Amino acid sequence: xxxxxxxxxxxxxxxxxxxxxxxxxxxxxxxxxxxxxxxxxxxxxxxxxxxxxxxxxxxxxxxxxxxxxxxxxxxxxxxxxxxxxxxxxxxxxxxxxxxxxxxxxxxxxxxxxxxxxxxxxxxxxxxxxxxxxxxxxxxxxxxxxxxxxxxxxxxxxxxxxxxxxxxxxxxxxxxxxxxxxxxxxxxxxxxxxxxxxxxxxxxxxxxxxxxxxxxxxxxxxxxxxxxxxxxxxxxxxxxxxxxxxxxxxxxxxxxxxxxxxxxxxxxxxxxxxxxxxxxxxxxxxxxxxxxxxxxxxxxxxxxxxxxxxxxxxxxxxxxxxxxxxxxxxxxxxxxxxxxxxxxxxxxxxxxxxxxxxxxxxxxxxxxxxxxxxxxxxxxxxxxxxxxxxxxxxxxxxxxxxxxxxxxxxxxxxxxxxxxxxxxxxxxxxxxxxxxxxxxxxxxxxxxxxxxxxxxxxxxxxxxxxxxxxxxxxxxxxxxxxxxxxxxxxxxxxxxxxxxxxxxxxxxxxxxxxxxxxxxxxxxxxxxxxxxxxxxxxxxxxxxxxxxxxxxxxxxxxxxxxxxxxxxxxxxxxxxxxxxxxxxxxxxxxxxxxxxxxxxxxxxxxxxxxxxxxxxxxxxxxxxxxxxxxxx
Numbered sequence: 001x002x003x004x005x006x007x008x009x010x011x012x013x014x015x016x017x018x019x020x021x022x023x024x025x026x027x028x029x030x031x032x033x034x035x036x037x038x039x040x041x042x043x044x045x046x047x048x049x050x051x052x053x054x055x056x057x058x059x060x061x062x063x064x065x066x067x068x069x070x071x072x073x074x075x076x077x078x079x080x081x082x083x084x085x086x087x088x089x090x091x092x093x094x095x096x097x098x099x100x101x102x103x104x105x106x107x108x109x110x111x112x113x114x115x116x117x118x119x120x121x122x123x124x125x126x127x128x129x130x131x132x133x134x135x136x137x138x139x140x141x142x143x144x145x146x147x148x149x150x151x152x153x154x155x156x157x158x159x160x161x162x163x164x165x166x167x168x169x170x171x172x173x174x175x176x177x178x179x180x181x182x183x184x185x186x187x188x189x190x191x192x193x194x195x196x197x198x199x200x201x202x203x204x205x206x207x208x209x210x211x212x213x214x215x216x217x218x219x220x221x222x223x224x225x226x227x228x229x230x231x232x233x234x235x236x237x238x239x240x241x242x243x244x245x246x247x248x249x250x251x252x253x254x255x256x257x258x259x260x261x262x263x264x265x266x267x268x269x270x271x272x273x274x275x276x277x278x279x280x281x282x283x284x285x286x287x288x289x290x291x292x293x294x295x296x297x298x299x300x301x302x303x304x305x306x307x308x309x310x311x312x313x314x315x316x317x318x319x320x321x322x323x324x325x326x327x328x329x330x331x332x333x334x335x336x337x338x339x340x341x342x343x344x345x346x347x348x349x350x351x352x353x354x355x356x357x358x359x360x361x362x363x364x365x366x367x368x369x370x371x372x373x374x375x376x377x378x379x380x381x382x383x384x385x386x387x388x389x390x391x392x393x394x395x396x397x398x399x400x401x402x403x404x405x406x407x408x409x410x411x412x413x414x415x416x417x418x419x420x421x422x423x424x425x426x427x428x429x430x431x432x433x434x435x436x437x438x439x440x441x442x443x444x445x446x447x448x449x450x451x452x453x454x455x456x457x458x459x460x461x462x463x464x465x466x467x468x469x470x471x472x473x474x475x476x477x478x479x480x481x482x483x484x485x486x487x488x489x490x491x492x493x494x495x496x497x498x499x500x501x502x503x504x505x506x507x508x509x510x511x512x513x514x515x516x517x518x519x520x521x522x523x524x525x526x527x528x529x530x531x532x533x534x535x536x537x538x539x540x541x542x543x544x545x546x547x548x549x550x551x552x553x554x555x556x557x558x559x560x561x562x563x564x565x566x567x568x569x570x571x572x573x574x575x576x577x578x579x580x581x582x583x584x585x586x587x588x589x590x591x592x593x594x595x596x597x598x599x600x601x602x603x604x605x606x607x608x609x610x611x612x613x614x615x616x617x618x619x620x621x622x623x624x625x626x627x628x629x630x631x
Contacts, residue, residue, distance in 0.1 A: 030267040034060035034077035037270075044274040045282060046073060052440045056414065057425075061440045062270060066278075069257035069285050074439050075273070076265040076425060082130055083153050083266030084422030085273070086144035087164055090292040090434050091136070091254050092227040097242035098234015099250045101136045102178040102199045106247065107255070108134065109173035111159075112166035116530045117173075119159050126537035128152050131420055138219065138232050138362060139294060140434045144426055149543065150268055154276060155536035161281040164255060172522055174244045181503060186519040193504055193515065195240060195496065203234045208489065211354035214307070214482050218355050218368065222309050222478045223297050228362055236492075237499055257282050259290035261433055265422035294363045294435060299476040307353040307370030308386055311476040315360045316437030322448040323455075327466055328358035328367055329406055330398050335609060339369055342389040348382060349374035363435045367470070370480075379481055390471050394464050403456070403463075407449060414445060415570040 034051065041048040043064070050063040059078035066073065091100035109117050116122060120132050131146040143164055145156045175182075179197035183189060206212050220229050231238075253259075264273050297311060313320050332339045332352065344352070350373025359366050371382055418424060429439040441447075455462045485491075507515070553564040581589060603609045 030077045030079045031058060031060040034062055034075070034270065037062055042067075043271055045278040046274050050440060052444075054440070054443045056446045057443060059265075059443075061443060063440060064274075066257060066282055069260075069282055069287050071257040071260045071262060071282060072433075073262045073274075074264075074429070074433070075270045076263070076422070076443075077270065078266060080266050080421060081148045082146050082419065082422060083148070083150075083268045084131075084144060084146040084264065084420075084426060085153070085157055085160065086142055086263045086423075086426045087160065088140050088142045088261040088263070088426075088430055088434060089164075089255055090139060090259055090290070090294075091141045091232070091250075092139050092292045092294055093230055093232055093250075094227060095241075096231040096235040096238040097246070098178070098199055098203060098231065098239050099242055099247060100141050100254070101203075101233045102174070102239075102242065103247055103251055103255070104134050104136045104141050105177035105199055106169055106173050107163050107167035107251070109170065109177065110168040111162040112168070113162045114159055114534050115168060116532050116534060118530075119163060119535060122530065122532045122535055123156065123159060126532075126535055127156060128538065128543070129156060131423055132156070136233060137431075139227055140430060142426070142430060144423055146266075146420060146422055149538065151542040152538055153268060154272075155538070157273070157276055158280060158536060161277065165257070165281045165285075167251070169248055169251060171244050172518075172525060174247055175518065175522060176526070178242060178247070179239050180518075180522075181500075181507075181515050182519045182522075183516055186516075186523045189512075189516045193500070193512075195500055197239070199234055200236060200239050203231075203239065204236045206233065207236055207492065210482070214353070214480075215355045217482075218307060218309055218478070218480050219362070221480060222311060222366055222476075223362065223364075225297055226294055228294075228297075237495055240499060240503065253288075253290055254292060256288055256290060257285050258288045259292055263426050263429070263439075265425055297364055297476075307355055307368050307480050308383065309355070309366050309368040309478045309480065310471055310474045312358075312365040312367060312470055314435075315363060315365050315432045316435055318432070318437065318441045319448050319451055321360055321365060321432070322445070323452060323466060324365065324367065324470065325358045325360065326406060326410075326452065327463055327470075329409075330402060330463070331393065331467075332357050332369065336399075336402060338389050338393055339386075342385050342392075343369075343371055343382070348378055348385075361431050376481075376483055383479065390467060393467050394472060397461065397464050407453075410445070410449065412572070415572050417570065 031053070035053065037043075037048050037051045039048055039050060045068060046064040046066050048062060048064050050061075052061045052063075053059075054061050054076075057076075057078070059076045062075040062077065064073040064075070065071065091103075093099050108120055110119070120134075123129070123132065127147065128149045129145055129147045129152065131144065133145075134143045135141065143160055145160060147153050147156060175197070177198045179195060179200040181193050182196045183191045184194050185191040216231060220231070223229055234242075262277065264270070296314070299311065312324055315321050331337055334340065335345075339352075343349070349371030351371070353368065353370035353372045355368045356370065357367065359368070369386055374382065425443070429442045432442055433439040459465065550565060550567075553566075555562045555564060581592065584592070601609055
């Protein structure tokens with residue numbers, strides 16, 4: 001799955017914050033056990049480098065490295081039965097053939113121990129997994145899974161390790177997942193030859209979405225000198241340039257433990273994970289130099305010249321990234337923000353541009369601001385408004401109430417714990433850790449909050465100085481505009497047809513015959529029933545026969561029935577109320593979804609919509625539930 005990631009704050013929604021405490025004791029047996037590890041300790045081929053309690057998240061972080069290969073490892077010990085594993089590999093393509101994306105698909109088509117196709121799908125009815133997937137980002141590929149069953153964790157870990165490090169990478173799988181020339185009707189050799197392939201078709205869909213096209217061009221042009229200048233997911237017109245041999249070579253250099261970062265989370269023992277990873281995978285490798293580092297983007301001495309994007313600092317600077325992410329929120333989020341007032345309220349455009357705010361998914365972060373749905377002749381006006389708004393912020397700063405509200409919002413977001421908390425952690429640390437940032441420091445967010453508050457005390461113009469440095473005086477600035485082209489899809493189709501014809505013209509009669517025969521072979525392979533007996537499966541004895549019930553207390557308030565459920569929610573109270581719409585006239589029910597959408601954004605009493613927005617970090621959700629059997 002091709003993935004485009006964004007900034008810091010959206011990733012915090014599933015994390016939680018306890019705050020600074022002078023005296024603290026872990027309330028987690030798993031975290032307490034992990035504190036027993038010591039730096040320098042040897043465990044199953046790994047050496048412990050750091051053991052750090054993270055009271056913000058009620059966990060202990062254990063950093064290790066693998067002695068033979070140099071593979072990095074982070075374990076987050078926490079009393080959570082939904083255990084997670086992920087392996088992240090820095091994948092830095094230098095062309096737009098989509099090699100990391102196609103490789104992500106192809107490694108999941110069978111491996112040394114588990115040669116059946118699509119083991120993920122086949123494991124669905126052999127596992128109790130709560131999550132299984134794979135992601136390709138601009139500069140990394142990640143393979144995560146989670147499960148609440150210990151035996152299932154071992155089974156899935158075995159499948160994942162074998163898929164990532166020992167895939168079959170058959171040529172037929174490359175044709176299926178990447179690209180191929182094939183008869184439009186595989187059984188009819190007289191039918192025209194066309195391009196086919198899972199990733200090829202997926203990326204054609206991506207490049208038909210104007211927002212995705214805009215975001216991709218913005219990144220390519222803001223970072224023109226290395227891996228971010230290409231399309232990691234693959235550009236449809238370039239994908240057919242990739243060969244099977246190039247795919248295998250990319251795997252050999254990038255899917256190596258020396259280029260890997262392992263992450264585990266939950267209450268299962270760390271030693272068990274390390275032993276299995278060492279025995280089933282890492283013991284078969286020696287250290288290499290993968291040469292996958294991403295160099296800094298040389299900064300322009302003058303703007304390159306709708307969206308205006310600024311190249312910022314290295315994301316491995318945890319506090320600087322935290323500060324600029326907060327700064328982005330203050331500038332663009334909510335009706336009280338300067339850019340909302342300057343760009344949205346005058347109705348110059350329909351909304352902010354599809355790429356807006358802080359983006360920490362690349363080695364050096366960026367900030368973008370702009371509009372969509374605007375008239376082309378307003379381009380210069382919008383650029384002028386953006387510059388004037390920056391000047392206004394530098395001159396006047398931000399209201400103290402908004403800064404406090406934002407910090408409170410972060411605290412609320414981090415107190416909230418989602419079901420897939422481990423996956424949230426893995427995603428949160430992925431980009432910075434991928435470029436050798438400190439993952440433990442990333443988790444210690446209360447330290448960044450305290451440092452941020454102190455910086456404001458030491459220098460009341462701290463944020464204004466940042467705006468001046470990163471935006472007003474920043475010469476590495478790109479202005480990108482996109483205008484509608486009614487013939488865009490037609491032009492894309494024409495370019496694809498021209499590419500296809502060039503491929504076809506280079507074919508001999510024997511080539512055409514071979515393509516037809518390979519198409520039949522692939523069709524037969526796809527129709528063949530897979531032998532899944534090689535895959536591990538849970539047995540009845542591996543599964544807990546009972547689920548502990550959740551205690552619910554019944555009561556009433558003002559004559560209304562109320563259910564109370566006490567849970568460890570970090571001091572947050574979750575309230576949910578339902579009311580029947582049986583008395584609402586049928587002709588008004590059509591408007592209920594609209595009512596739900598706007599009711600909390602319209603103001604109340606003497607307070608207008610600005611004052612009643614979710615500035616305190618609380619989250620409200622409104623929806624209509626239709627009973628079963630109702631249309």
